[in-house]
Amino acid sequence: MHLPPPSEHTMVRTERVARRVFSRLNLALLLTGALAGCGGPMEPAPSALEPEGAQDVQAQALTYPSGSSQTVVSRRVVFRNGSGAYQAAAGFEHFRAAGAFDIALHNIRIAEVDAPATREALVLMSAGQKISSSGHSSGVTGQASNWDASCDSVSCPNVSLDGRSLAMKLRALGLFPSGKTYLSVVNDANFDHLFDSDTKQRIVNGFSNWLQAQVRPETRAIYLAGSSRGGCLMMRMAQALRANTALDGIDIYVSSFDGVCRNSQGELGTFDSKINNPVRPWGTFYGAWATNLTAQFPRRDRLHIFHVVGGQEVAPATGIRAFSGYAGSTPPSTGTNLDWGWYKQTWVKWQHKEIGNPYTDPSASDQAQAVAETVDAHLTWLDARLP
Template sequence: MNNQIIRILACWVFFWGSIQAKAFEPKSDLSVSLERVRYCQNFWCTQQATQSEYLAWEQEGVSNTYQLYTQIARVRQPEREDVRNLVFIAAGQQPPGYGSESAVTGQGDNFKRNCGISEKSCSRSIDGRSLARQVLDSEYFPADDTFFAVAFDAQFNYMVNSGEKSRIESAYLNWLKSKAYASNLESIYLAGSSRGGCLAMRLAKALRNDPDFRSIRTIVHSFDGVCKWDQNEMGVTSSFFRNPENSTYLSYYTDLNAQFPYKDNLYIRQLAGGDEVIEFTGVHSFVYAVEDINLGWYAQSWVNLDHITIDRDMYPAVRDQTVVPFLKHLEEVF
């Protein structure tokens, strides 16, 4: 009898594992319209206009330059009264040139090529291996009641002054709030890598500080998120913890317990590598704890991967350490 029970359990575990593995397999790539917040109306760009969809950036006083280079895809947008789930995912800071790929948003290398500042929108695709594509296909965010947006270039850049960052954050915050009625919302999902991880965390903090949004189930996923310690972004300090898997990597400390006093229905997951983002700059990610922990409202894990690999690599061996654990966390909190 005992052997029979063991065989049944083993079969069940194998079957369930196969289902999970299949659920996390890459999907088909998805075509999206990548929109520019502001665009040039003539060749010399002496005439510009902010698109009506993104007037929050104009209203918050975000500079024209940052508006011009902000590129967002609205993947799903039901009527406001129908929205029950709010999803926003942001890539990391884009290097000079035509843009880089992201394992989080699913954008491809050179996505800016032939999509200049005079173009209101361009057709692009979201990679089927990415977090964004997997989340989009999940059962937790149905198409008919989920507002889903992805920022290929959020322009929430590291060297931007703190005042401008606050204006950019407010623009995203007010824009997202305009997509749903708080009384109807059931969940909010925010995710990002590198500087996108900092933006996701700052937006989560702002929403948690708003009584209307405070009790809504909020999931935040940060992939080696980078906030600027000498601006005290998200309370990040110059103190640091070394990566227990690679002592040459380090992440700056922030007291997330203090940053998020309202923890009911809050689920943060942070992945940290701690590699220096750009050599000799002292730019690193941030963390709350010295080791892997799971406090319920906050879970953290270290990986021995460099920053660029975490941000961009979608090969299976890397994806199993980055994207897949976040998908599993999403499954756990739902």
């Protein structure tokens, strides 16, 4: 009997299943080999002082290889023309149309890494807020701390994206169809924590309207990822996208790396109730501002969110820290890991900057574990949920 050749979708799915099986088998062989290869007794169980949540993440996260580094051009969504006047960049007109001030929009810089005509999936990743003149690195987008050294009034040529980043790992893995996935990284969203609520909403509208313009009839998935303020931006974009009934046939996936929303503004529904981090290092006060995420996302069909939270105060005595969901009618004093199907949350012991930059900021001895509990944990989660 002659069988027809497998479809492209079937081949992609088969490769993904094979990769999952191989990764798990490889992990099992490594573990059993380590135990069988030494003649002494098995190691004792981890100390009770080791964070339980961290053990859970380590046990579940697979290890993913780095991708290739990529050099891209990051464009300002609003630039200064030869006369010094502000002008909307081609393809980014939605930002200015949303009404935020040009001086704020001028600092938003986006690199379109892959922009194929056919777009079965859209991927958008954002770094956190720039807080110094030296730029800011990101383990999500892959940019280095000096990424903006080449910027002029129009664009930033020669921005290098690290192969160890979430963006480049995902691109190499092919979890979304190769050649049919639109990928952009936001090197600077200028989604300033201290902006007033109206300005923030206009920036969210600009991002959401622009991304929706990338949707094609064949689009079936949107993946948003961001750290710190970029995580809050991606969560707010997910709210806007899921509220649009025209996108009901599209799955929306969101990865938040210690996403930071301003509780004094009620941003993302956060309020002044701190949930303590159950795996915080001894002597620290890590915790996150509570938010009722079920109320924030009333439409949850085809919505998938994973939030890795540490809750370290971003700057001392500022109250700037990540958000946390909670179960029940009132927030607990100390949090727990959550998994509601559509929303998953895992607490980790890492500092805020270590969550956003896990392969550079932790000590050399901690980097592998930090990557496993952040970048690779998100890839494991995403891989398991894709059809």
